[in-house]
């Protein structure tokens with residue numbers, strides 16, 4: 001998930017200032033990304049203007065992590081639906097199921113505000129009475145999803161969080177990388193932080209972006225279709241057509257202004273339908 005508007009510009013400026021005094025750090029350009037990777041993303045209708053190189057792979061569309069192998073295995077998208085709620089083909093199976101989460105606390109871990117945000121995000125899902133529930137545990141090795149810190153480079157580039165989609169064997173994606181500067185640099189509230197963590201948890205259990213068909217709805221800029229991406233973009237029955245920013249908007253919109261986005265009635269319908 002990325003932050004837009006004036007704050008993003010501030011981050012962009014900070015990047016420029018920082019990199020100008022650090023010869024070892026470079027702003028990613030498309031030249032670093034192999035043509036083959038871009039070609040596969042393009043064929044699968046992903047936005048290739050905003051691909052970022054990151055540790056172990058690439059961040060696509062602002063916050064979706066793929067390894068190079070996953071990108072090379074993408075199938076060209078076949079259909080481009082125009083409705084509000086979408087899921088990937090792979091969903092979490094073995095229901096009912098408790099998904100355990102771990103985030104390190106203390107001096108080298110996340111701040112109390114981040115932990116409070118995680119707990120609030122978990123509470124929002126658990127209040128829905130779904131067949132999946134989340135539980136924060138204190139042991140990273142037995143956790144289904146581990147929350148780790150984004151690289152400083154990604155933080156500086158305005159990434160707020162990133163995650164991937166469920167595995168083919170029906171497990172949630174196992175890692176959410178979160179920015180550690182949401183409170184200190186952006187001044188986000190617990191609810192704003194919870195919204196971003198809940199968004200990344202949404203990816204881990206198979207939600208695509210609500211404004212999938214045109215991410216300019218939440219991200220601004222020119223009209224851009226994310227495409228099917230070869231991971232499936234299946235309309236969830238009972239959810240309305242056309243994403244918008246009315247009220248606070250869906251928690252799965254591609255971009256955020258940092259405000260609180262509790263589940264809308266369409267979000268609740270989608271959660272109830274999938275789980």
Ligand SMILES: [Zn+2]
Nearest residue numbers: 001063209254
């Ligand atoms: Zn996202």
